[in-house]
Amino acid sequence: MIRVVWVALNTFVATVLMGPVLIVAGLLRVKSPALYDWGGREWSRWILKVSGTPVIVEGRENIDPDSPQILVGNHQSWYDVFALAGNVGKRFHFVAKKELERVPIFGPAWKAAGHISIDRSDQARAIASLEKAGDQLREEKSAVVIFPEGTRSEGDDLLPFKKGAFMLALHAGVPVVPFGIAGTRRVLPKGGWRIRKGPIILRFGE
Numbered sequence: 001m002i003r004v005v006w007v008a009l010n011t012f013v014a015t016v017l018m019g020p021v022l023i024v025a026g027l028l029r030v031k032s033p034a035l036y037d038w039g040g041r042e043w044s045r046w047i048l049k050v051s052g053t054p055v056i057v058e059g060r061e062n063i064d065p066d067s068p069q070i071l072v073g074n075h076q077s078w079y080d081v082f083a084l085a086g087n088v089g090k091r092f093h094f095v096a097k098k099e100l101e102r103v104p105i106f107g108p109a110w111k112a113a114g115h116i117s118i119d120r121s122d123q124a125r126a127i128a129s130l131e132k133a134g135d136q137l138r139e140e141k142s143a144v145v146i147f148p149e150g151t152r153s154e155g156d157d158l159l160p161f162k163k164g165a166f167m168l169a170l171h172a173g174v175p176v177v178p179f180g181i182a183g184t185r186r187v188l189p190k191g192g193w194r195i196r197k198g199p200i201i202l203r204f205g206e
Contacts, residue, residue: 003195004052010050018043019109024155027109031138033091034093036114044085053187055083059204062171062177065090068137070172071204074123074158075147083200084145084179092143095133095164115142118164130164134172143177144168152190178205 005058022039025032048055063069071084071092081094096118101108112115116133118125146168149159169176183200 003197007047007051012042013045013108014046014145017188022109023079026108033114037091039109040085044082047082048079048086048200051079051187051195053083053183053200054077055087055200055202056086057202057204059179059206061087061104062204062206063143066141068172068174069143069180070137070143070165070169070174070176072148072176072180073141075152076181077184077188077190079184079200080147080152080181081179083184083202087202088143088145090143091140092145093133093136095129095144095146103153109144130168131171134168134174137172137174154190164171179203180205 022036025035069087074080084092085094095118095145097118101111101117111161114136116129116136118129126175132133136142137144146165148161148163148165149164151159165176168174180203181200182203183198186196187200188195
């Protein structure tokens with residue numbers, strides 16, 4: 001219980017300190033990718049550190065800093081997001097449901113940083129968002145991170161994959177890099193509230 005309160009307090013402080021900087025930069029249309037990357041990376045590393053969840057990264061050589069890539073992997077916990085954001089090692093954007101934009105402070109900061117929201121209730125808008133992601137990939141030579149299951153899984157089996165990541169790969173002509181995350185379900189399972197410390201393993205494949 002003490003760890004839960006400690007992590008919640010630190011998450012609030014980190015969000016209040018870093019979120020407004022990114023929001024204001026976005027409103028002023030500050031074109032500084034390094035600023036937005038710094039905000040997301042350090043916010044995530046802050047949460048990982050206070051949670052007692054070090055990330056062991058394997059296959060880092062498969063992340064090419066000079067080429068666009070689509071990173072596709074499993075999704076077990078909110079800690080998947082923190083592990084990736086703190087350790088991808090190049091400019092990247094998450095693709096996630098549009099509802100995240102409504103979260104106070106976090107939502108506007110997410111949008112200002114250039115992450116991509118998908119309106120899953122509107123197919124035309126969803127396709128337009130994926131086309132925008134393809135344009136960003138080619139222009140920035142960055143990465144897009146997609147969880148093709150669409151939601152967090154509750155067990156060890158993968159949920160059926162949605163096709164958006166693979167449509168994007170074909171449309172943009174960009175390679176897919178698979179990744180696997182282990183340990184995050186133990187840290188914070190779907191629907192859980194208790195945070196357990198322990199290592200997270202993040203593996204990038206070829």
